[in-house]
Amino acid sequence: xxxxxxxxxxxxxxxxxxxxxxxxxxxxxxxxxxxxxxxxxxxxxxxxxxxxxxxxxxxxxxxxxxxxxxxxxxxxxxxxxxxxxxxxxxxxxxxxxxxxxxxxxxxxxxxxxxxxxxxxxxxxxxxxxxxxxxxxxxxxxxxxxxxxxxxxxxxxxxxxxxxxxxxxxxxxxxxxxxxxxxxxxxxxxxxxxxxxxxxxxxxxxxxxxxxxxxxxxxxxxxxxxxxxxxxxxxxxxxxxxxxxxxxxxxxxxxxxxxxxxxxxxxxxxxxxxxxxxxxxxxxxxxxx
Amino acid sequence: xxxxxxxxxxxxxxxxxxxxxxxxxxxxxxxxxxxxxxxxxxxxxxxxxxxxxxxxxxxxxxxxxxxxxxxxxxxxxxxxxxxxxxxxxxxxxxxxxxxxxxxxxxxxxxxxxxxxxxxxxxxxxxxx
Numbered sequence: 001x002x003x004x005x006x007x008x009x010x011x012x013x014x015x016x017x018x019x020x021x022x023x024x025x026x027x028x029x030x031x032x033x034x035x036x037x038x039x040x041x042x043x044x045x046x047x048x049x050x051x052x053x054x055x056x057x058x059x060x061x062x063x064x065x066x067x068x069x070x071x072x073x074x075x076x077x078x079x080x081x082x083x084x085x086x087x088x089x090x091x092x093x094x095x096x097x098x099x100x101x102x103x104x105x106x107x108x109x110x111x112x113x114x115x116x117x118x119x120x121x122x123x124x125x126x127x128x129x130x131x132x133x134x135x136x137x138x139x140x141x142x143x144x145x146x147x148x149x150x151x152x153x154x155x156x157x158x159x160x161x162x163x164x165x166x167x168x169x170x171x172x173x174x175x176x177x178x179x180x181x182x183x184x185x186x187x188x189x190x191x192x193x194x195x196x197x198x199x200x201x202x203x204x205x206x207x208x209x210x211x212x213x214x215x216x217x218x219x220x221x222x223x224x225x226x227x228x229x230x231x232x233x234x235x236x237x238x239x240x241x242x243x244x245x246x247x248x249x250x251x252x253x254x255x256x257x258x259x260x261x262x263x264x265x266x267x268x269x270x271x272x273x274x275x276x277x278x279x280x281x282x283x284x285x286x287x288x
Numbered sequence: 289x290x291x292x293x294x295x296x297x298x299x300x301x302x303x304x305x306x307x308x309x310x311x312x313x314x315x316x317x318x319x320x321x322x323x324x325x326x327x328x329x330x331x332x333x334x335x336x337x338x339x340x341x342x343x344x345x346x347x348x349x350x351x352x353x354x355x356x357x358x359x360x361x362x363x364x365x366x367x368x369x370x371x372x373x374x375x376x377x378x379x380x381x382x383x384x385x386x387x388x389x390x391x392x393x394x395x396x397x398x399x400x401x402x403x404x405x406x407x408x409x410x411x412x413x414x415x416x
Contacts, residue, residue: 029314032313032314033314033315033345035310035314036307036310036311036313036314036315036342037311037314037342037345037346037349038301038349039345039348039349039352039353041349041352041357042357043357043358050345050348051348051360051361051364052341052344052345052347052348052361052364053315053345055315055341055344056314056315056316056341059315059316059317059341060316061316061318062318086331088368089340089368090367090368091365091366091367091368092340092343092344092364092365092366093363093364093365093366094344094363094364094365095362095363096360096361096362096363099360154332
């Protein structure tokens with residue numbers, strides 16, 4: 001199911017059931033709020049709640065959980081699955097129909113208003129999700145809000161990228177990828193990958209060097225990763241074990257390929273994905 | 289005398305870590321990026337930052353400090369721009385964009401060192 005189809009299905013459910021606030025409107029929470037904000041309006045000390053607190057009464061709290069039928073939670077799960085793992089609030093439009101007073105008990109319900117995307121933003125590719133929340137006292141609508149969040153996939157250079165451990169034995173390999181070279185460890189006449197501290201024959205006096213691979217090879221085996229979500233990656237993606245022309249096998253993401261066209265024996269060439277100044281990952285492209 | 293074009297007095301906030309944390313908790317927003325510096329940095333932020341419910345409160349205060357305690361705020365519509373991190377200074381400016389009877393629409397901007405953190409409009413019913 002596409003993001004659009006999932007959104008249409010969630011929106012069709014309409015308003016969630018009304019969720020009663022943990023506490024009635026009370027002076028203690030108002031006092032905390034006016035003290036933190038620095039608001040000295042004297043009405044707020046006499047049982048009138050600041051209008052901007054409307055949303056506060058029904059916040060989930062430290063260990064709170066979203067209601068089962070909460071459409072925002074459902075939409076966040078759909079986008080998490082699709083690889084859009086980060087979220088940031090962008091817009092809030094609140095209307096207040098009257099003041100709330102101490103002792104009143106509000107309940108909130110939420111509906112999914114719209115989902116727009118995918119859009120390119122400064123933070124990465126993402127979807128704008130708009131919900132409408134309504135607050136009631138009994139059956140009286142006292143406030144409502146359009147709330148928009150951007151649910152996005154941070155670019156691969158974000159701190160979410162998985163990093164290899166670089167040791168003295170593998171340093172030459174990662175220096176190579178930075179320079180745009182695929183370097184294979186060589187012990188005498190024997191090539192070896194992944195590189196290790198010892199030659200295949202166990203000669204303790206041997207010292208390795210390396211050769212630069214042509215970068216040409218064929219897919220020896222592969223997996224298509226559908227889930228879970230991986231920071232900075234759009235799902236699904238392909239990881240291929242490639243048999244290089246030089247005879248060793250090497251792992252990397254196969255980029256720019258439709259998973260349906262990938263097969264064992266597919267000719268590929270090496271490419272390099274720069275994550276940041278310290279790290280460049282080897283990857284593959286289909287040879288055309 | 290209030291008229292279209294009337295400028296509101298500036299209101300400045302020192303956004304200390306205590307301010308970021310106490311306002312987040314007073315709005316019952318326990319997202320770690322608003323009180324845990326290490327968590328905020330791990331998620332790619334420079335420091336902890338203000339939450340949107342606090343922006344609503346600050347914008348409301350900016351307008352009612354000017355309009356008086358008897359004014360009734362009908363709506364607050366805000367759009368977030370750059371983040372406002374702990375250690376910053378946030379300055380609110382505003383002007384009356386329209387006035388019909390006792391109902392004023394005020395355009396508001398909250399600016400930090402990185403630029404416009406919050407922009408929006410507040411519709412307020414002024415006291416008779």
